[in-house]
Amino acid sequence: MAVKILQPGLLSLLQDGGRYGQHRIGLTNGGPLDPGASQLCNRLLGNAADATVIEVSFGGLQLEVLDDTFICVTGARMPMQINGKDVARYEVHPVTGGDRVTLDFAESGCRAYLGVADGFEVAASFGSTATVVREHIGGLDGEKLSDGDILACPDVKQRRLFFINPESQPRYHDTVTVRVIPGYQQQHFSRLQQRRFFSHAYTVTDRCDRMGYRLEGPAIDCEIEGILSEGICQGAIQIPADGQPIVLLNDRQTIGGYPKIGAALSLDTAAMAQLTPGGRVHFTPITPHAAHNALHLAASMARRQTLLERPA
Amino acid sequence: MHSAGENALIAYLGEETSPLVSAHVQAAELAVEGALGSDLVDLVPSYASLLIIYDPLRTDHLSVAHRVREAVANSVGTGASEGRTVVLPVYYHPEVGEDLPTLAERAGLSTDEVVALHSGGEYRVYAIGFAPGFAYLGQVDERIAAPRLATPRQKVPRGAVAIADRQTAVYPAVSPGGWNLIGRCPVRMFDPQAEPIMPVQVGDIVRFEAIGRQEYLSMGGEL
Numbered sequence: 244m245a246v247k248i249l250q251p252g253l254l255s256l257l258q259d260g261g262r263y264g265q266h267r268i269g270l271t272n273g274g275p276l277d278p279g280a281s282q283l284c285n286r287l288l289g290n291a292a293d294a295t296v297i298e299v300s301f302g303g304l305q306l307e308v309l310d311d312t313f314i315c316v317t318g319a320r321m322p323m324q325i326n327g328k329d330v331a332r333y334e335v336h337p338v339t340g341g342d343r344v345t346l347d348f349a350e351s352g353c354r355a356y357l358g359v360a361d362g363f364e365v366a367a368s369f370g371s372t373a374t375v376v377r378e379h380i381g382g383l384d385g386e387k388l389s390d391g392d393i394l395a396c397p398d399v400k401q402r403r404l405f406f407i408n409p410e411s412q413p414r415y416h417d418t419v420t421v422r423v424i425p426g427y428q429q430q431h432f433s434r435l436q437q438r439r440f441f442s443h444a445y446t447v448t449d450r451c452d453r454m455g456y457r458l459e460g461p462a463i464d465c466e467i468e469g470i471l472s473e474g475i476c477q478g479a480i481q482i483p484a485d486g487q488p489i490v491l492l493n494d495r496q497t498i499g500g501y502p503k504i505g506a507a508l509s510l511d512t513a514a515m516a517q518l519t520p521g522g523r524v525h526f527t528p529i530t531p532h533a534a535h536n537a538l539h540l541a542a543s544m545a546r547r548q549t550l551l552e553r554p555a
Numbered sequence: 556m557h558s559a560g561e562n563a564l565i566a567y568l569g570e571e572t573s574p575l576v577s578a579h580v581q582a583a584e585l586a587v588e589g590a591l592g593s594d595l596v597d598l599v600p601s602y603a604s605l606l607i608i609y610d611p612l613r614t615d616h617l618s619v620a621h622r623v624r625e626a627v628a629n630s631v632g633t634g635a636s637e638g639r640t641v642v643l644p645v646y647y648h649p650e651v652g653e654d655l656p657t658l659a660e661r662a663g664l665s666t667d668e669v670v671a672l673h674s675g676g677e678y679r680v681y682a683i684g685f686a687p688g689f690a691y692l693g694q695v696d697e698r699i700a701a702p703r704l705a706t707p708r709q710k711v712p713r714g715a716v717a718i719a720d721r722q723t724a725v726y727p728a729v730s731p732g733g734w735n736l737i738g739r740c741p742v743r744m745f746d747p748q749a750e751p752i753m754p755v756q757v758g759d760i761v762r763f764e765a766i767g768r769q770e771y772l773s774m775g776g777e778l
Contacts, residue, residue: 266597266608268745268753269687269727368747378687379728380747426558427565471572472682472691474599474606476563498601498684506560531616534561538611 244310244399246359248392252303252346257363257382257394260293262371266497272477273373273381274493276453276516278509279545280318280413281356287315287335287405287550294362295372297388299355301519302348308338309393313360313402319352319415319517334406334553352415352517360399375494377454405550418444418523421490421511423480424534427503431466432482439463440504440526445488447515447522453494455481456515458524462486465502472500478507480526490524492516508534510541556624562596562611564619566627569603572693572721574679576603579631581758586630590622600757601682602691638680638758643725645674645716645763646771647738651778652716654735658701672696673716673737674763678723680755688727688745688753692761695723707733714739714776716763727753741776 248255258281261274275281275298282292297304302321308314316323316332323332324345330336332355338344346355365372365382374382383392425437432440445460463486474497475481481489481501490507507515508529515524529537559565568583569576584600587607594614599606609619647670649655659666678692685691694700700721708731711717715726717734726732727744740763745753755761772778 264597266599266606267683267757269683269685269689380687424558424560426560429557471570471602471604472684473565473601473604474559474563474684476560476606476608478560496685497599498682505558506563508561531558531561535611535615538561542612 244312244396245393246312246396247307247309248388248390248394249307249343250303250305250390251388251392252299252301254300255304255388256298256374256376257295257365257372257388258298258374259295259372261373261493262369262375262381265369266474269497270369270378270380271375271495271497272493273371273375275354275356276493277318277354277356277513279513279541280354282545283333283548284315284317284356284358285362287317287333287407288313288358288360289402289405290358290360290362294358295365296356296358296362299346299357300353302346302355304346304357306344308342308344309340310398311337311339312396312399314338314344314357316346316355316357318355319349321349321355322347331406333412335402335404337402337404353519354517359396360402361397364395364397377494401555404553404555406553407548407550411548415517417518417521418525419511419514419518420525420527421515422508422529422534422537423505423526424508424531425505425528427479427505428465428467428470429504431502432463432504433466436463436465437504440488441528445524445526447518447520447524449520451520453492455489455491455495457487457489459487463488463504467502469500470502472498475499475503476506478509478512479503480505480507490515508537510537556620558616559606563606563608564616564623566605566607566623567603568605568627572602572681577679577681577758580605582630583627586626587623590626591619594619599684601684638760640760640762641755642762642764643740643742643754644766644770644774645738645740646768646776647673647765648768651739652737655737658699658718658735658737661701662698664698669699669737670765672699673718673723674765676762678761680757680759680761683753683757686727686730690724690744690753690755692723694721697721701735703733704735707731711736712739712777714741716740739771739776741771741774
């Protein structure tokens with residue numbers, strides 16, 4: 244059971260939930276930039292939440308199904324076709340050997356997730372299949388997908404055909420508000436600098452990738468230039484000497500010596516990672532309490548989202 | 556201790572690079588691991604800090620902060636276990652250490668003296684990061700400390716032994732890098748197929764032993 248990549252598009256990567264517990268040997272997390280979207284894809288397919296899917300950035304993926312399976316796409320609005328016929332995203336489709344599935348370039352958003360029943364079968368490295376190209380770890384030989392790659396899938400004969408209505412699907416905007424838990428070297432940013440950071444919009448530059456999103460806007464001054472290198476958590480917002488913030492994401496380095504003003508909430512870095520260059524970001528401070536509540540609320544809403552079902 | 560993010564706290568154990576502070580970090584690392592158990596997701600020990608990453612859906616920052624504070628307070632002075640001493644062979648030569656002559660010239664030393672100072676030191680593994688298996692070792696003799704290159708190299712070979720400020724390291728894989736290259740080590744610093752994956756861990760002591768070209772090649776070193 245397998246699918247074959249005919250065209251990988253700009254950047255398609257195998258991702259599961261990410262690689263955890265390996266920072267002490269210098270490995271980063273990897274994993275989906277928009278975990279809500281990848282988990283929803285797996286939930287629609289009846290898979291484990293962290294089953295391996297393809298994260299398609301920008302679009303342009305074409306694949307051929309080699310054996311019968313079920314397929315589903317969530318995330319960025321990339322027009323989807325099976326054998327040249329438009330089909331709905333956020334819906335489980337049965338596919339048979341010889342079918343061609345294409346995802347066009349994104350009309351809105353940037354990252355889509357394509358999953359199959361029970362997930363792609365990939366050997367885990369360091370406990371995860373997540374591809375981190377910078378480390379040459381995960382996926383198929385640590386590389387992004389390329390044409391001709393064969394991805395094994397489990398043999399699945401039956402699946403319920405779940406879908407969700409377009410009005411319940413996430414929408415992607417050009418501006419995202421990112422909640423920030425102030426922390427790390429926050430005390431080394433004057434009150435004026437913090438106010439500047441939280442009251443102006445920043446623009447996504449073309450230096451935005453899975454390591455981090457480099458933004459452009461009013462420069463933020465830090466009283467100190469560097470620090471002894473220390474651990475960097477997901478979402479940490481680094482302010483280098485030029486004062487332009489970098490929001491660090493899944494493939495970030497695990498330690499670094501630039502001052503950080505705090506860290507972004509993961510729910511909002513997921514939305515930010517759906518932005519392309521030119522997108523706008525506003526930062527707003529929240530307390531650790533509020534962050535905690537937001538995460539619980541989001542988890543509970545995701546669990547309770549109603550799935551609709553078509554007769555098989 | 557500071558908040559770091561929605562699922563992370565950072566504990567500061569000191570302010571400078573020193574074996575004492577590093578030993579505190581290690582002791583705290585052990586204590587926090589015990590105190591948080593399965594609520595813990597990952598730890599990043601570094602020069603003077605410990606980043607603690609937890610599962611925010613299983614516990615909360617108040618509970619974690621409380622347990623970490625207690626664990627760290629009780630760990631002070633317990634003295635982390637003595638790190639092992641690991642000896643790494645190095646072929647020091649301009650052939651594989653392009654910056655050796657410049658570094659020597661700037662230091663007003665001969666290349667032999669630079670090699671003697673570098674291989675005569677004992678270095679502590681202060682942190683691992685930047686790339687898989689990249690161990691930050693410190694500190695080199697002040698006389699051979701050297702600033703990073705103005706223009707980083709696009710490609711530093713695997714095994715390159717290098718100096719930046721008072722830190723030294725062996726590049727675990729081909730990568731870009733701005734450190735001063737002085738030699739090359741035939742031992743793999745990161746090998747997913749090997750057990751252990753890395754020859755060193757944070758807290759270990761590393762000594763470098765100068766070897767000749769022939770020996771370097773016979774140990775699998777590449778030119």
